[in-house]
Amino acid sequence: MIRGHMLSKAMLPRDEELGKKDDDHRYLPARRSGWSIWNHTFRWRRRRLLLVVAGLFLGYMVWNSFIGQREVALDFMGNPIVPAVDPADAYNEPLEPTGPPPGIHVPRETRPHTFDGQIRFYRLARTLRKAVHRTDGYDRTNRNVLFAMSSLKSASNLIPMICEMSKWSRNHVHAAFFGREDIPLDTLLKINGVDGVKCPAMWHDARPDYMEYSSDARAQSAVIGALSHIHSFLHPQAAIVDDSMLENDYFARGVRNKTDKLGIPLIEIPESKWEDFMWITRLDAGSLRHWHSPAVDIMIQVPPDSSSVLRLMQSIKAADYKGLTPPRLIIELPAQLDESVKRHVEELKWPPRDGHSQAESGLVVRRRIANHRSTQEDAAIRFLELFYPTSTVNSHVLLLSPQAQLSPRYFHFVKYALLEYKFSAFGTHDEASRNLMGVSLELPSLLLDGKTTLTPPGVKDMLTDRYEKLYPKTPSSPFLWQAPNSHATLFFGDKWAELHSFLSSRVIKHQSSTKPVSRAKLVSESLPAWTEYMLEFMRARSYTLLYPAKSAEAMVTIHNELYHVPEEYAVRSPDETKPNTPPQADEPFLRGDTPPQQRPNNPEPPVIPGSKPLHLALPFEGDLPELQHLPHLLYDGSIITPGKASNIAQNYATTLQKEVGGCTIPKGKHRKVVHGEARDLFCFEDDDEGDWVDDINDELVKARAREQLLVDAESKGLPLTAFLPEVETATSTRARKVVVQTGVA
Template sequence: MLGKVMLPGDEELGKKDDDHKYMPARRSGWSIWNHTFRWRRRRLVLAVVGLGFVYMLLSVFQGRNMSLGQPVMPGYHTSYGYDDKHEPKGAPPGAQSAGSTESHTFDGRIRYYRLAKTLRKSAAHTNGYDDKNRNVLFVMSSLQSASKMLPMICEMSRWNRNYVHAALMGRVDIPVQELLQLNGIDDTTCPATWHDARPDFTEYSTDDRAHLAVIGAMGHIHNMLHPQAVIMDDAKSEDDFFVRGMRNKTEKLGTTLIEVPKDKWDQKENFSWLTRLDGGSLKNWHSSTVDILIQVPSDSSNVLRLLKSIKDADYSGMKPPRIILELPAQLDEAVKRRVENFEWPPHRTAAESSGFIIRRRIMNHRATQEDAAMRFLELFYPTSTTKSHVLLLSADAQLSPLYYHYVKYMLLEYRFSEYGKEDSAKVMGVSLELPEMLLDGKTALMPPKVIDMHAERFKKLYKTTPSAPFLWQAPNSHATLYFGDKWAELHSFLSNRVVKHQESIKAVSRAKLVSETLPAWTEYMLEFMRARGYALLYPAKMSEALVTIHNELYHIPEEFSPKPKDSKDSIPDPQLDDGPFLRGDAAPSRPPNHAELPIIPSSKALHLALPFDGDLPEIPHLPHLLYDGKIVELGQVKKTAHEYADSFRKEIGGCTIPKGKKRKVVKGEPRDLFCYGDEEEGEWVDDVEETTGEKLAVDVGTKTMSTSGGAQPTPTVIEADED
C-alpha cells in the first residue's frame, strides 16, 4: 500500500506531463523513514483496537456471569465480583466507631463481597436467568423486620410451591448464619436460600451510599434470579433509605413489591395465606381490581348494616374495592342521609378520589323478567376482562372482617396461579355463601364431603373435616365474586337471548328451574352456565361464615312481587304471559331459609377458619355438582354441556344444524349458541364425534354381516378423537 507522499500534490494535477523534467524515482532518507514509521503506526493502532475489542468481549462475558446491574450515579461504582475472604475488616480510614449516627460518613465505592457466591449457585438450579420462574424474594434491612419476616419465609418454604430467597440489606453488621441461629432456624426446617446483599463498610455508610447499595444489590439479584415478586415488611418498620431504594428499583424493573402490613403477621398471622400462593399469583398482587355491586330494594334499611360491615373489614396491604350502589326511587330519608355521609375508601385523603358510586332509579314499577335482568347486568361491565371483576352482594348480607382476604386469596390462586389457571377456565366465580337449598327453593342441598374429592391426599390428612369446597353449576345472588371475562360473556349471552326471544314468532316459554325468591337474571345465568359447562366455587360448611344473610327484612324480587291491592300506580303491569320463563301460580310468601351463622371475627386468621389449614385444592380435585345437586365426574360435565348446548341451539337459538357439522365455538363468545341466518361457512366445522359415531355403527353392522356367512368386507379403521 502506497503512502500519501507518493501521490502528486493537488496543485500539480492540472499540469501537462512535459512540464516536468524527467527525474529518477528516488526518495530521500527522511521520506523512507517517515513511510516506515506510518506503516508501523497503523499496526500499533490496529493492535490497540484489537486489544480493546477483546477487553470488551471479556467485559460482556463477565457481565453476563456477574450480573453487573450497578446504579449509574456520579462518584459511585458497585461490583459484587469479590471474594468475601478479601473483604476489608474494621472501619474505613477516618471513620468513627460503628453504632452511632456520627459514624455514617463513608461514601466510597460500593462492593458486595458476600453476594456473588449465593447468587451464582441459586441462578443455575432455579432458572434464575429466565424472566418466568418460581423465584420469590424476601428482603429486609432492620433486625426488627428480620425477626418478623423469618417465620413468614420459613412458612412459604415449607409449602414448597416456590424457590424462596431471602436477602439481608441495610447497616446491621451481623452474619447471616448467626442471625438464623439466634432465631432457631436451620436448613432442614427452613429450606430457603439466604443472600447477604450488604456492601463493604455497611455500618459506616452514609444514607446516600446505603440507598444506592440497596438499589445496586437489587439490580444484581434481578439479573441473576428474576424474582416474580419481592416481599418486605411495612415501611414504618424499615429503614427509610431501604424503603426508598426498594420502591424505586422495583418500579423501574417492573417487579411486584408486596409490603406486609404492620402487625399482620407477628401478632395474628392474618397474612399467612400469602405464603400458600405461588410466584404466578404473587406477581399479580396489584393487577386486579374488584367492584362491589349492591342493588337496594325499596323500603330496605339492611343496606346500612352491609355498608358498615364493608367499612369495618380489613384491607391492610390491599387496595380497597370500589362500591357501586343502586338505590330505588322511593328511599327512606334516614337511609338516604346515612348513604350520603358514607365515606369510601376509609381514611382517604382530600387528594384521593371517592370510590363510592351511587345510581338511583327514576321510577319504581314492576318490570318483566327480561327488563329486570338487563337492567341489573348493565350496572357493571369490566374495564378489562382479565383484571376487572365484580363482587355481587345482597343488601341483606353482613360480611366478615376477613371477607376481602378471602376474595383476594381465591382470586389470586384460581386466576393467576401457574399450577391452576388452566384448570380454572370453566370456573365462573367464587361464592362466599353456602346455600342451604337447591335452586328450586324446596330441596335441601347436601354439601359434598371430603371423601367425594378426587385427591387421596385430602382424604388421608383430613378425614375428620365435615365438608369440602365444591363446584356447583348454580348461580348465586347473595355474595359472589364473578370473574370479569365470564361476566362480559354473560352480557353477550343475555343480549342474544333477548333478541332471539323477541324476534321469534313461535317463542315458547320454558319451565322455570330457579325459585322466584331469586332475581330473574339467575335463570338466564343458569342457562348460560349449563350451555358452557361453567360452575361457581362454593365454600365448605364451616362453624363460622364469611357472610351471613339476614331474613328479617327480606324482599321478594321486584319482577316477581305482586302488585299491592291499594296501589295508586297508574302504570299497568307488563305482559307476563309471553315471558321467556313460565311463572308460578303465586309469588312466594315466605323468605328463603338461611341459617344466620356467626361471621369469622377479625381475631382469627383466615387460614385457621378455612378447611385444610387454608390449603386451596386444585380444581380437578374438587367434587362437581350439576344444577340439581347431583354429583358427577369432571369428565361427564363436558359431555352434559355439549348435549345441553345442542338442545339450546335448536330450541332457543334458532339453529338448523347441517348434517355432519357443528358450530365453531370461540372462547369468550356465546355467539355459537344463536343463529340468525347470516352464518358464514367458517362458522361451521366438521362434527368429528358424529362422523365417528356413524362409522362405528357401520363397523358394527359389518361385523354382524360377516358372522352370518357373507364375504368378509374390508374393515374400516377409526382413530379416536382425543378431545
C-alpha cells in the first residue's frame, strides 16, 4: 500500500472513468482513536520542525541582543552601564589573536601596513570599566584628564608629566597608548621606570587587534574609535599630546578630528619641551578645560623721544611662545617719534611666524597727533581708551612699561596665572578670588608714595602653616596688595571693564560739578595719573593685585637709566611748586609738594633665564598658592585680616559716595549695585527711586553673594558641587531657596 498524500497524488490515475477516486486509497483504520486523529491531522515533517526550532532560537538571540543593547544605551542618560561582573571574565585578553592577520605574509625585516579588517579593542574595555566609577566618568564635568601617547618616543616625553600630575592629586589622570608598536603596556611602563605607587595614574591600552599591520586609514579609524569609547566612559576635560605625534600622521589626524568634534580641548606640548610645560601639571581639570579660552593683549605707551622701548620689544620677540597662542600687541606712539623706534615698528612682524605661515597680524599701532601737556584726567582717559575687553571672561590685558625687560618665561607665567586664578574649578569662588583684579609681574621696592620702603610679607605671615611646614627654606611669600602697578601687570577683563565704568562716572561727575572737590594725592607723581583713579576704585571695591614673592631672579626688570616722567607731571608752573597749591583746570587731585625724580633708583634684578623651567623659578615648587591663604596688605603697606578688608572698603565707599559722588544717602537704604559696573558710587540728576534699595540683614547679603557665585559658575561651566561647602553655611530662607533653585542640593 502506498502511503503518503503527495506520493499518491503523483502516482495514481485521476480519470473519472476508471471508477476509482484518489481518496479511496487513503488508509482509514476501522476504529479511530484520539491519538490517530491527532497524528493524521497535524502531522509535522522533520524538516519543518527543524526550521521552526531554528527560527525560534534565532528570534530569541536577536531579541535578547536588542534588549541588551537597549539597556546599555539608555540606562544612564545615554551612557553604557557596567554589569556586576568581573571585567576580566567578560573581556578575556587571551582571546585576542596573535601573529599576522590571515592572508598577510610577514617579511623578516618590516611589517606591511596593509590590513584593513574590522577593528576590535580587546584591552580597552577592561581598564575603562575599572576607572569609570572611581573617577565619576559618566558626569560631563569631572576631574578626568587624558594623556594620549602615539609612540614609544611620545611615551617617554609624556610619562614624566603624567606621573607629576598624578602626584599633585588635583585630577584623575588617565594615560592611553595608541602606538603601532607590538609591546605590552606593562613592559612599556617598566622600561620607563613607572612605579604604580609613586605614579598612581590609570593606564589604558587603546590599540586594536593587528595594530602593527594596520593601514593608515584603519589606524586613524582606530584612534577615532578608541577616543569615542574613552569619552563615553570618562568624559575627559582635556587631552594632552606632544608634537612627536606629527611623526604618525594617522594619529595626528585622528586625535585632532575627534577631539574637535567632541569639544575636548587638545593641548599640544612642543617636542622635547615637556619640562618647560611641567607647570600645567599643577592645574586642575577646570583650568585645563579652558586652555584655549583666555586671550591676552599687550599694551605699551611709548613716551616722546624715547628708544627704551626697543629693549622691551626685543625681549617680547625673544620670549618662548611654543605651544601657546602669542598675545596681540597694542602700541601707542608719540607725535615726536625716535627714528630707530619708527624703523623697528615698521619692520616688526607679529606674531612670530614659522616658515611661510600667513597668520593674521597681531600688531595694532596708534600714533598721537601732538604731544602737549595734558591734565591728569585727560591722561587717564587716553590710557583706558587704548583697550576694552571683547569678553569680560576671556579677554585680558598685560600692561608693560617702556622701561621693562621681560623674562623669556613671562608668557608661561601669564598663562599659568590666568588659568589658575580665573578658571580653576575649585579655587575661583572665594571672596579673595572674586576681589582679585590682576597679577603683577614686578615686585616694587617702594610704597605708592614713592618714599617708604615696602617690606614684603614672609611665609610666616600666610594664613596657613602648610607652606611653612612644606617649604621652610622659602623666606618670602606672594601677597595681595590693594595698590595699582604701572610697570608690568596683567589686568583681568571683567575688572578692567568695571574700572572703565568707574572712570567714566568719575569724570562726568567731576566735570558736571559746580564746585569740584580736589582730593589729596596718595600716589607718587613718578607713576602715571591713572594709578590714582585705580587706587580709589580698588579701595572702594576691596580689590587687590597679586604680587610675586621676593627672589633673586624676577619675571620682569624695570630699568632706571631711560626713565621718563609721566607727561601730565613733566611740566610745572612756578605756582605749582608751592605746597597745597590748587591744581590748574580744576584737576581732581592736588599736586605734590616737589616734582618727581628724573631718575628713580629701583633695584634691577636679573630676569629668569629661558633655560630655567617655570616650575623651578617659582616658589613652592611652582605651585600657585590659594588666594585665601595669602597675606593681605592695604595701600599703605599694613597687613590686615581679610575679614577687616571688606569693612574698610565699605566705609571708604560710603565716604567716596558723599565727597566725590555727590550722594545724600537716605537712612535705611543704599545704592543698587549692578554687577560689572561702578555707577553705584556716584549720584546723578537722572537717578530715581529704583536706584536705591532697602538695607537687608547680613544673611541675605551672603545669600545673594552665593547666588551670584552660582550664576558665575554656570556661565563658566564650572561644577556646582564646588560651591557646596560655602552654600551649606547659609542659614537664611533666601539662601536655602537659592540652593534649591540651582539644583545644588
